[in-house]
Amino acid sequence: MSEMTRREWLLSDAPQTRRQARLGALYQGWLTFRRNKLAMLGLIILILLVLTAIFAPLLSPYSPYAQNLGDRLKPPSAAHWLGTDSLGRDILSRLIWGSRTTLFIVGTVALIAPILGLFIGTVAGFAGGWVDQVLMRVTDIFLAFPKLILALAFVAAMGPGIGNAVLALALTSWPPYARLARAETLTIRRADFIAAARLQGAGPFRLLIRHIWPLCMSSMIVRVALDMAGIILSAAGLGFLGLGAQPPLAEWGAMISDGRSFIMDYWWVAAMPGLAIFIVSLAFNLLGDGLRDVLDPKGAKE
Template identity: 50%
Template sequence: MNRDKRITLGLILLTLFLIAALFAPLLAPYDPFDQQLKEGLAPPSAEHPLGQDKLGRDLLSRILYGARISLWVGVATVTISLTIGCLVGAMAGFFGGWLDELFMRLVDIFLAFPGILLAIALAAVLGPSLRNVIIALSVMGWVGYARLVRGQILVVRELDYVAAARALGAGPLRIITRHLFPNIAAPIIVEATFGIAGAIVTEASLSFLGLGVTPPTPSWGAMLSDGRSFLLLAPHLTAVPGLAIMSVVMALNLLGDGLRDRMDVKSR
């Protein structure tokens, strides 16, 4: 599949995901918290296209509302991580010296811990909640952006247009914001695309373990966890949220791959 087809397919799937998340209250056929205990574990039907969970709640409605959780976690985590990572990476790469050494050793410390294990530990200490999930993911997420930004700035800070800006009296803040960041934006955008996918998967993992959002808030990971006890009796309970997670992550990965190839000068 060439890059244009990957970008198009990724955008189509991602648009469907965004519509589901943003307009969940209008699209959901039922209240996602409404329980019909007598209809628990009911398979897909005309009234409930994706079936019902063990408490009789409509699975389609919960999937739509769960998309809002995934979207918020992905966007919020990447926004916070990107802000911190860009700030740290820009200062380390532009000024160098002891500041670069300090920040990069801090990055090395964070990289010494497996990301998912650090997120699990932080979520366990802070307690299960949406806010704490975002905090836990942001604490481990900024490191990759910091290394990427630092590496890019180390390359572009020696170019002629940066030297010309210095000669004209431009200060460090102006050089970084007006001359460096616009020229390193492409790899940052691509990395952010993959970062959103990673945040969605990690949030689902934490919710699966009971460290994510608190019940009865719909979360795709928690829905997977609830359905694992009924794999044979009601396979739709795990298949539906699993396919939802797979589709969104695939959409973001296709978009990221396509953008990376499009923005890569060597591939043209």
């Protein structure tokens, strides 16, 4: 085989080799994740949550909006497994439909906030100088306020509603991602492969997109998974205060608010949605720990 033929063969085989390496890395990551039993439990719970939200019309025994005052505040029974609320609505049905609202809020915030934080943090860390100072001081201003209090201020200014609640949570959740992305960028920007890419003519935008962002993704994914519980609690807090999803939409925080007046005598009205929030938040935390073991070996527990 001539030298040119051998080179062409190696170049043609390179994509397949890289693909095999990626598949091998994914398989090894899955094996590491699977050994964490608690992480697997969290993943199973979240898969069940997604399936529940998708098949809510089929799984719900009653309409989440149908009122029956004759059955109001009924305890858990064969007819209503988790009881009924003050308007006679089936709590199980409202929890099932409320999973859609929860996943919508979590998914949207988890899509907007990390992307915004990644962009701001990498630009600040890569550009340096006055750009870094301005962007980080803006980040510090957002971090100076408790996230829920700042979200309350945004929602109060924009008006109650699930769309405004999602936007407020996204606008108050990006600063930690920006700080994390900046720290990662500062350790990468002077690396040899960045200098080599510059010599090949890569501009700042290409360096960010092709070289820096991929190296920041593992830390961002772990941080997002660990922050999901906080996002759920913040969304439930807005719903509890009447600033999130509006009636008659089923939302777990609003369901707790509806049941707080009956907590002493009819505990199930507030306890059931509270238990759902607890289980889902715990599942996200367990999943985040498992992802940290896979994607961030330096921070993995011994």
